[in-house]
Amino acid sequence: MLAALGVVVVGGSVVAVQQLDQSEVLVRERCSATVGANTFELTPTQAGNAALISGVAVNRGLPARAASIAIATAIQESRLENIDYGDDAGPDSRGLFQQRPSQGWGTQEQIMTPLYATGAFYDALVEVPDYESLPITEAAQTVQRSAFPQAYADHEPEGRAFASALTGNSPAALDCTLREPTGTGDALAVSIAADEVFGPLGGAADGTRLTMDVTGTLGWAAAQWAVANASALHITTVSYSGLEWARADGGWTSTTTEPGTLTIAVAGATP
Structure with a gap:
Protein backbone atom coordinates (compact mmCIF):
# COMPACT_ATOMS: atom_id res chain seq x y z
CA MET A 1 0.00 0.00 0.00
CA LEU A 2 1.12 3.54 -0.70
CA ALA A 3 2.04 5.74 2.24
CA ALA A 4 -0.41 8.51 3.04
CA LEU A 5 0.40 12.20 3.44
CA GLY A 6 -0.62 14.11 6.54
CA VAL A 7 0.02 17.53 8.01
CA VAL A 8 1.34 18.73 11.34
CA VAL A 9 1.78 22.25 12.70
CA VAL A 10 5.37 23.12 13.62
CA GLY A 11 6.06 26.58 14.96
CA GLY A 12 2.87 27.90 13.42
CA SER A 13 3.67 26.44 9.99
CA VAL A 14 1.86 23.59 8.29
CA VAL A 15 4.31 20.83 7.32
CA ALA A 16 3.50 17.82 5.16
CA VAL A 17 4.69 14.50 6.58
CA GLN A 18 4.58 10.99 5.28
CA GLN A 19 2.53 8.56 7.30
CA LEU A 20 3.53 4.94 6.96
CA ASP A 21 0.96 2.29 6.25
CA GLN A 22 -0.55 1.04 9.50
CA SER A 23 0.87 -2.45 9.01
CA GLU A 24 4.39 -1.03 8.86
CA VAL A 25 4.02 0.91 12.10
CA LEU A 26 1.76 -0.99 14.45
CA VAL A 27 2.60 -4.63 13.87
CA ARG A 28 4.87 -6.03 16.54
CA GLU A 29 6.15 -9.19 14.95
CA ARG A 30 5.76 -12.17 17.24
CA CYS A 31 4.98 -15.86 17.31
CA SER A 32 2.80 -17.45 19.95
CA ALA A 33 2.15 -20.99 21.09
CA THR A 34 -1.18 -21.69 22.75
CA VAL A 35 -1.63 -25.01 24.51
CA GLY A 36 -4.60 -25.29 26.82
CA ALA A 37 -5.22 -21.98 28.58
CA ASN A 38 -1.64 -20.78 28.30
CA THR A 39 -0.08 -18.66 25.56
CA PHE A 40 3.61 -17.84 25.28
CA GLU A 41 5.36 -15.50 22.82
CA LEU A 42 8.71 -15.46 21.05
CA THR A 43 10.18 -13.24 18.36
CA PRO A 44 10.19 -14.71 14.83
CA THR A 45 13.92 -15.37 15.13
CA GLN A 46 13.46 -17.18 18.43
CA ALA A 47 10.50 -19.14 17.05
CA GLY A 48 12.53 -20.21 14.02
CA ASN A 49 15.23 -21.56 16.30
CA ALA A 50 12.64 -23.33 18.47
CA ALA A 51 11.20 -24.89 15.31
CA LEU A 52 14.64 -26.15 14.31
CA ILE A 53 15.20 -27.64 17.76
CA SER A 54 11.82 -29.38 17.67
CA GLY A 55 12.22 -30.51 14.08
CA VAL A 56 15.53 -32.20 14.83
CA ALA A 57 13.84 -34.07 17.69
CA VAL A 58 11.12 -35.22 15.29
CA ASN A 59 13.72 -36.28 12.72
CA ARG A 60 15.56 -38.32 15.34
CA GLY A 61 12.40 -39.96 16.62
CA LEU A 62 12.79 -38.37 20.05
CA PRO A 63 9.79 -37.64 22.29
CA ALA A 64 8.35 -34.15 22.64
CA ARG A 65 9.85 -34.08 26.14
CA ALA A 66 13.31 -33.95 24.59
CA ALA A 67 12.31 -30.86 22.61
CA SER A 68 10.81 -29.28 25.74
CA ILE A 69 14.09 -29.75 27.60
CA ALA A 70 16.15 -28.44 24.68
CA ILE A 71 13.99 -25.36 24.10
CA ALA A 72 13.88 -24.46 27.80
CA THR A 73 17.66 -24.87 27.94
CA ALA A 74 18.20 -22.64 24.91
CA ILE A 75 15.89 -19.96 26.32
CA GLN A 76 17.97 -19.85 29.47
CA GLU A 77 21.36 -20.07 27.76
CA SER A 78 20.90 -17.74 24.79
CA ARG A 79 17.30 -16.44 24.74
CA LEU A 80 16.90 -18.80 21.77
CA GLU A 81 19.30 -16.70 19.71
CA ASN A 82 22.45 -17.88 17.98
CA ILE A 83 24.76 -15.55 19.89
CA ASP A 84 28.45 -15.33 19.06
CA TYR A 85 29.77 -14.16 22.41
CA GLY A 86 30.34 -15.84 25.74
CA ASP A 87 28.22 -15.79 28.87
CA ASP A 88 29.29 -15.78 32.51
CA ALA A 89 30.43 -19.39 32.13
CA GLY A 90 33.32 -18.38 29.94
CA PRO A 91 34.34 -16.35 26.90
CA ASP A 92 34.28 -19.34 24.58
CA SER A 93 30.58 -20.09 25.11
CA ARG A 94 28.69 -19.77 21.83
CA GLY A 95 25.49 -20.51 19.98
CA LEU A 96 21.98 -21.54 20.96
CA PHE A 97 23.14 -23.62 23.93
CA GLN A 98 26.25 -21.62 24.89
CA GLN A 99 28.37 -24.68 24.26
CA ARG A 100 32.11 -24.44 24.80
CA PRO A 101 34.84 -25.81 22.54
CA SER A 102 36.99 -26.23 25.64
CA GLN A 103 34.46 -28.76 26.95
CA GLY A 104 34.51 -30.83 23.79
CA TRP A 105 31.32 -29.61 22.13
CA GLY A 106 33.06 -28.92 18.82
CA THR A 107 34.77 -26.01 17.13
CA GLN A 108 33.37 -22.49 17.43
CA GLU A 109 32.27 -22.70 13.81
CA GLN A 110 30.40 -25.93 14.51
CA ILE A 111 28.58 -24.75 17.62
CA MET A 112 27.60 -21.54 15.83
CA THR A 113 25.73 -23.76 13.36
CA PRO A 114 22.28 -24.29 14.97
CA LEU A 115 21.72 -27.66 13.31
CA TYR A 116 25.03 -28.99 14.62
CA ALA A 117 24.59 -27.45 18.09
CA THR A 118 21.13 -28.94 18.45
CA GLY A 119 22.33 -32.38 17.37
CA ALA A 120 25.18 -32.19 19.86
CA PHE A 121 22.75 -31.31 22.65
CA TYR A 122 20.52 -34.27 21.83
CA ASP A 123 23.53 -36.58 21.54
CA ALA A 124 24.32 -35.75 25.16
CA LEU A 125 20.72 -35.72 26.37
CA VAL A 126 19.89 -39.23 25.21
CA GLU A 127 22.85 -40.51 27.23
CA VAL A 128 21.18 -39.25 30.43
CA PRO A 129 19.40 -42.23 32.05
CA ASP A 130 15.62 -41.77 32.19
CA TYR A 131 15.87 -38.16 31.01
CA GLU A 132 12.19 -38.20 29.99
CA SER A 133 11.06 -38.65 33.57
CA LEU A 134 13.61 -36.35 35.21
CA PRO A 135 12.79 -32.78 36.28
CA ILE A 136 13.89 -30.44 33.53
CA THR A 137 16.47 -28.85 35.81
CA GLU A 138 18.17 -32.19 36.41
CA ALA A 139 18.08 -33.32 32.78
CA ALA A 140 19.35 -30.01 31.42
CA GLN A 141 22.01 -29.64 34.10
CA THR A 142 23.39 -33.10 33.43
CA VAL A 143 23.97 -32.03 29.83
CA GLN A 144 25.00 -28.40 30.35
CA ARG A 145 26.85 -28.37 33.70
CA SER A 146 25.62 -24.83 34.30
CA ALA A 147 26.51 -22.55 37.20
CA PHE A 148 22.79 -21.76 37.54
CA PRO A 149 21.01 -25.11 37.18
CA GLN A 150 17.72 -24.07 38.81
CA ALA A 151 17.14 -21.44 36.11
CA TYR A 152 16.18 -24.04 33.51
CA ALA A 153 12.95 -24.83 35.34
CA ASP A 154 11.83 -21.20 34.95
CA HIS A 155 11.37 -21.80 31.23
CA GLU A 156 9.68 -25.19 31.34
CA PRO A 157 6.11 -23.90 30.63
CA GLU A 158 7.03 -22.07 27.41
CA GLY A 159 9.43 -24.85 26.43
CA ARG A 160 6.62 -27.37 26.75
CA ALA A 161 4.13 -25.20 24.85
CA PHE A 162 6.40 -24.53 21.88
CA ALA A 163 7.64 -28.11 21.81
CA SER A 164 4.08 -29.45 21.80
CA ALA A 165 3.15 -27.23 18.85
CA LEU A 166 6.36 -27.60 16.88
CA THR A 167 6.61 -31.38 17.21
CA GLY A 168 3.06 -31.60 15.84
CA ASN A 169 1.49 -32.89 19.03
CA SER A 170 -0.73 -29.79 19.31
CA PRO A 171 -2.15 -29.05 15.84
CA ALA A 172 -2.66 -25.42 14.80
CA ALA A 173 -1.24 -24.23 18.13
CA LEU A 174 1.40 -21.92 16.64
CA ASP A 175 0.57 -18.53 15.16
CA CYS A 176 2.79 -15.68 13.98
CA THR A 177 1.80 -12.04 13.61
CA LEU A 178 4.00 -10.58 10.88
CA ARG A 179 4.34 -7.58 8.61
Whole structure:
Protein backbone atom coordinates (compact mmCIF):
# COMPACT_ATOMS: atom_id res chain seq x y z
CA MET A 1 0.00 0.00 0.00
CA LEU A 2 1.12 3.54 -0.70
CA ALA A 3 2.04 5.74 2.24
CA ALA A 4 -0.41 8.51 3.04
CA LEU A 5 0.40 12.20 3.44
CA GLY A 6 -0.62 14.11 6.54
CA VAL A 7 0.02 17.53 8.01
CA VAL A 8 1.34 18.73 11.34
CA VAL A 9 1.78 22.25 12.70
CA VAL A 10 5.37 23.12 13.62
CA GLY A 11 6.06 26.58 14.96
CA GLY A 12 2.87 27.90 13.42
CA SER A 13 3.67 26.44 9.99
CA VAL A 14 1.86 23.59 8.29
CA VAL A 15 4.31 20.83 7.32
CA ALA A 16 3.50 17.82 5.16
CA VAL A 17 4.69 14.50 6.58
CA GLN A 18 4.58 10.99 5.28
CA GLN A 19 2.53 8.56 7.30
CA LEU A 20 3.53 4.94 6.96
CA ASP A 21 0.96 2.29 6.25
CA GLN A 22 -0.55 1.04 9.50
CA SER A 23 0.87 -2.45 9.01
CA GLU A 24 4.39 -1.03 8.86
CA VAL A 25 4.02 0.91 12.10
CA LEU A 26 1.76 -0.99 14.45
CA VAL A 27 2.60 -4.63 13.87
CA ARG A 28 4.87 -6.03 16.54
CA GLU A 29 6.15 -9.19 14.95
CA ARG A 30 5.76 -12.17 17.24
CA CYS A 31 4.98 -15.86 17.31
CA SER A 32 2.80 -17.45 19.95
CA ALA A 33 2.15 -20.99 21.09
CA THR A 34 -1.18 -21.69 22.75
CA VAL A 35 -1.63 -25.01 24.51
CA GLY A 36 -4.60 -25.29 26.82
CA ALA A 37 -5.22 -21.98 28.58
CA ASN A 38 -1.64 -20.78 28.30
CA THR A 39 -0.08 -18.66 25.56
CA PHE A 40 3.61 -17.84 25.28
CA GLU A 41 5.36 -15.50 22.82
CA LEU A 42 8.71 -15.46 21.05
CA THR A 43 10.18 -13.24 18.36
CA PRO A 44 10.19 -14.71 14.83
CA THR A 45 13.92 -15.37 15.13
CA GLN A 46 13.46 -17.18 18.43
CA ALA A 47 10.50 -19.14 17.05
CA GLY A 48 12.53 -20.21 14.02
CA ASN A 49 15.23 -21.56 16.30
CA ALA A 50 12.64 -23.33 18.47
CA ALA A 51 11.20 -24.89 15.31
CA LEU A 52 14.64 -26.15 14.31
CA ILE A 53 15.20 -27.64 17.76
CA SER A 54 11.82 -29.38 17.67
CA GLY A 55 12.22 -30.51 14.08
CA VAL A 56 15.53 -32.20 14.83
CA ALA A 57 13.84 -34.07 17.69
CA VAL A 58 11.12 -35.22 15.29
CA ASN A 59 13.72 -36.28 12.72
CA ARG A 60 15.56 -38.32 15.34
CA GLY A 61 12.40 -39.96 16.62
CA LEU A 62 12.79 -38.37 20.05
CA PRO A 63 9.79 -37.64 22.29
CA ALA A 64 8.35 -34.15 22.64
CA ARG A 65 9.85 -34.08 26.14
CA ALA A 66 13.31 -33.95 24.59
CA ALA A 67 12.31 -30.86 22.61
CA SER A 68 10.81 -29.28 25.74
CA ILE A 69 14.09 -29.75 27.60
CA ALA A 70 16.15 -28.44 24.68
CA ILE A 71 13.99 -25.36 24.10
CA ALA A 72 13.88 -24.46 27.80
CA THR A 73 17.66 -24.87 27.94
CA ALA A 74 18.20 -22.64 24.91
CA ILE A 75 15.89 -19.96 26.32
CA GLN A 76 17.97 -19.85 29.47
CA GLU A 77 21.36 -20.07 27.76
CA SER A 78 20.90 -17.74 24.79
CA ARG A 79 17.30 -16.44 24.74
CA LEU A 80 16.90 -18.80 21.77
CA GLU A 81 19.30 -16.70 19.71
CA ASN A 82 22.45 -17.88 17.98
CA ILE A 83 24.76 -15.55 19.89
CA ASP A 84 28.45 -15.33 19.06
CA TYR A 85 29.77 -14.16 22.41
CA GLY A 86 30.34 -15.84 25.74
CA ASP A 87 28.22 -15.79 28.87
CA ASP A 88 29.29 -15.78 32.51
CA ALA A 89 30.43 -19.39 32.13
CA GLY A 90 33.32 -18.38 29.94
CA PRO A 91 34.34 -16.35 26.90
CA ASP A 92 34.28 -19.34 24.58
CA SER A 93 30.58 -20.09 25.11
CA ARG A 94 28.69 -19.77 21.83
CA GLY A 95 25.49 -20.51 19.98
CA LEU A 96 21.98 -21.54 20.96
CA PHE A 97 23.14 -23.62 23.93
CA GLN A 98 26.25 -21.62 24.89
CA GLN A 99 28.37 -24.68 24.26
CA ARG A 100 32.11 -24.44 24.80
CA PRO A 101 34.84 -25.81 22.54
CA SER A 102 36.99 -26.23 25.64
CA GLN A 103 34.46 -28.76 26.95
CA GLY A 104 34.51 -30.83 23.79
CA TRP A 105 31.32 -29.61 22.13
CA GLY A 106 33.06 -28.92 18.82
CA THR A 107 34.77 -26.01 17.13
CA GLN A 108 33.37 -22.49 17.43
CA GLU A 109 32.27 -22.70 13.81
CA GLN A 110 30.40 -25.93 14.51
CA ILE A 111 28.58 -24.75 17.62
CA MET A 112 27.60 -21.54 15.83
CA THR A 113 25.73 -23.76 13.36
CA PRO A 114 22.28 -24.29 14.97
CA LEU A 115 21.72 -27.66 13.31
CA TYR A 116 25.03 -28.99 14.62
CA ALA A 117 24.59 -27.45 18.09
CA THR A 118 21.13 -28.94 18.45
CA GLY A 119 22.33 -32.38 17.37
CA ALA A 120 25.18 -32.19 19.86
CA PHE A 121 22.75 -31.31 22.65
CA TYR A 122 20.52 -34.27 21.83
CA ASP A 123 23.53 -36.58 21.54
CA ALA A 124 24.32 -35.75 25.16
CA LEU A 125 20.72 -35.72 26.37
CA VAL A 126 19.89 -39.23 25.21
CA GLU A 127 22.85 -40.51 27.23
CA VAL A 128 21.18 -39.25 30.43
CA PRO A 129 19.40 -42.23 32.05
CA ASP A 130 15.62 -41.77 32.19
CA TYR A 131 15.87 -38.16 31.01
CA GLU A 132 12.19 -38.20 29.99
CA SER A 133 11.06 -38.65 33.57
CA LEU A 134 13.61 -36.35 35.21
CA PRO A 135 12.79 -32.78 36.28
CA ILE A 136 13.89 -30.44 33.53
CA THR A 137 16.47 -28.85 35.81
CA GLU A 138 18.17 -32.19 36.41
CA ALA A 139 18.08 -33.32 32.78
CA ALA A 140 19.35 -30.01 31.42
CA GLN A 141 22.01 -29.64 34.10
CA THR A 142 23.39 -33.10 33.43
CA VAL A 143 23.97 -32.03 29.83
CA GLN A 144 25.00 -28.40 30.35
CA ARG A 145 26.85 -28.37 33.70
CA SER A 146 25.62 -24.83 34.30
CA ALA A 147 26.51 -22.55 37.20
CA PHE A 148 22.79 -21.76 37.54
CA PRO A 149 21.01 -25.11 37.18
CA GLN A 150 17.72 -24.07 38.81
CA ALA A 151 17.14 -21.44 36.11
CA TYR A 152 16.18 -24.04 33.51
CA ALA A 153 12.95 -24.83 35.34
CA ASP A 154 11.83 -21.20 34.95
CA HIS A 155 11.37 -21.80 31.23
CA GLU A 156 9.68 -25.19 31.34
CA PRO A 157 6.11 -23.90 30.63
CA GLU A 158 7.03 -22.07 27.41
CA GLY A 159 9.43 -24.85 26.43
CA ARG A 160 6.62 -27.37 26.75
CA ALA A 161 4.13 -25.20 24.85
CA PHE A 162 6.40 -24.53 21.88
CA ALA A 163 7.64 -28.11 21.81
CA SER A 164 4.08 -29.45 21.80
CA ALA A 165 3.15 -27.23 18.85
CA LEU A 166 6.36 -27.60 16.88
CA THR A 167 6.61 -31.38 17.21
CA GLY A 168 3.06 -31.60 15.84
CA ASN A 169 1.49 -32.89 19.03
CA SER A 170 -0.73 -29.79 19.31
CA PRO A 171 -2.15 -29.05 15.84
CA ALA A 172 -2.66 -25.42 14.80
CA ALA A 173 -1.24 -24.23 18.13
CA LEU A 174 1.40 -21.92 16.64
CA ASP A 175 0.57 -18.53 15.16
CA CYS A 176 2.79 -15.68 13.98
CA THR A 177 1.80 -12.04 13.61
CA LEU A 178 4.00 -10.58 10.88
CA ARG A 179 4.34 -7.58 8.61
CA GLU A 180 3.91 -8.02 4.88
CA PRO A 181 6.93 -9.71 3.26
CA THR A 182 9.55 -7.33 1.91
CA GLY A 183 10.91 -9.70 -0.72
CA THR A 184 10.00 -12.55 -3.01
CA GLY A 185 10.10 -16.05 -1.64
CA ASP A 186 11.53 -19.21 -3.14
CA ALA A 187 9.62 -22.46 -2.60
CA LEU A 188 12.71 -24.51 -3.40
CA ALA A 189 14.62 -22.73 -0.63
CA VAL A 190 11.78 -23.57 1.77
CA SER A 191 11.97 -27.22 0.71
CA ILE A 192 15.73 -27.34 1.23
CA ALA A 193 15.46 -25.71 4.66
CA ALA A 194 12.72 -28.14 5.73
CA ASP A 195 14.72 -31.16 4.54
CA GLU A 196 17.74 -30.01 6.54
CA VAL A 197 15.68 -30.12 9.71
CA PHE A 198 13.31 -33.05 9.19
CA GLY A 199 15.19 -35.15 6.67
CA PRO A 200 13.91 -35.61 3.09
CA LEU A 201 10.20 -34.78 2.92
CA GLY A 202 9.84 -35.21 -0.84
CA GLY A 203 8.47 -31.76 -1.56
CA ALA A 204 7.57 -30.56 -5.05
CA ALA A 205 8.38 -26.86 -5.61
CA ASP A 206 7.26 -24.79 -8.59
CA GLY A 207 9.08 -21.59 -7.64
CA THR A 208 6.29 -20.01 -5.61
CA ARG A 209 4.45 -22.96 -4.09
CA LEU A 210 5.63 -26.07 -2.29
CA THR A 211 3.61 -29.22 -1.71
CA MET A 212 4.64 -32.13 0.47
CA ASP A 213 2.98 -35.46 1.14
CA VAL A 214 3.10 -35.74 4.92
CA THR A 215 0.68 -37.11 7.49
CA GLY A 216 -0.07 -37.04 11.19
CA THR A 217 2.22 -35.32 13.67
CA LEU A 218 4.99 -35.01 11.08
CA GLY A 219 2.62 -33.03 8.87
CA TRP A 220 1.70 -30.68 11.70
CA ALA A 221 5.34 -30.37 12.76
CA ALA A 222 6.31 -29.34 9.23
CA ALA A 223 3.31 -27.02 8.89
CA GLN A 224 4.05 -25.18 12.10
CA TRP A 225 7.77 -25.12 11.31
CA ALA A 226 6.77 -23.23 8.15
CA VAL A 227 4.72 -20.72 10.15
CA ALA A 228 7.61 -20.20 12.58
CA ASN A 229 9.91 -19.50 9.62
CA ALA A 230 7.43 -17.42 7.62
CA SER A 231 9.28 -14.18 8.30
CA ALA A 232 12.71 -15.44 7.26
CA LEU A 233 11.47 -17.41 4.23
CA HIS A 234 8.80 -14.94 2.96
CA ILE A 235 6.01 -17.49 3.46
CA THR A 236 2.48 -16.17 2.98
CA THR A 237 0.19 -19.16 3.57
CA VAL A 238 0.44 -22.65 5.06
CA SER A 239 -2.37 -25.13 4.44
CA TYR A 240 -2.74 -28.55 6.01
CA SER A 241 -5.46 -30.93 7.23
CA GLY A 242 -8.41 -28.64 6.49
CA LEU A 243 -6.85 -25.52 8.02
CA GLU A 244 -4.86 -22.60 6.65
CA TRP A 245 -2.59 -20.03 8.26
CA ALA A 246 -2.50 -16.78 6.29
CA ARG A 247 0.20 -14.22 6.99
CA ALA A 248 -2.09 -11.33 6.11
CA ASP A 249 -4.68 -12.31 8.72
CA GLY A 250 -2.90 -14.49 11.27
CA GLY A 251 -4.48 -17.49 12.92
CA TRP A 252 -5.73 -20.75 11.44
CA THR A 253 -9.03 -20.87 9.56
CA SER A 254 -10.94 -23.63 7.79
CA THR A 255 -10.13 -24.30 4.15
CA THR A 256 -10.23 -27.11 1.60
CA THR A 257 -7.07 -29.22 1.48
CA GLU A 258 -6.02 -32.49 -0.09
CA PRO A 259 -5.69 -35.27 2.51
CA GLY A 260 -2.09 -35.74 3.58
CA THR A 261 -0.85 -32.74 1.60
CA LEU A 262 0.95 -29.76 3.09
CA THR A 263 0.97 -26.66 0.86
CA ILE A 264 3.24 -23.69 1.51
CA ALA A 265 3.00 -20.51 -0.57
CA VAL A 266 5.66 -17.82 -0.63
CA ALA A 267 5.56 -14.15 -1.56
CA GLY A 268 4.96 -13.75 -5.27
CA ALA A 269 2.57 -16.69 -5.49
CA THR A 270 -0.74 -16.24 -7.29
CA PRO A 271 -3.92 -17.08 -5.35
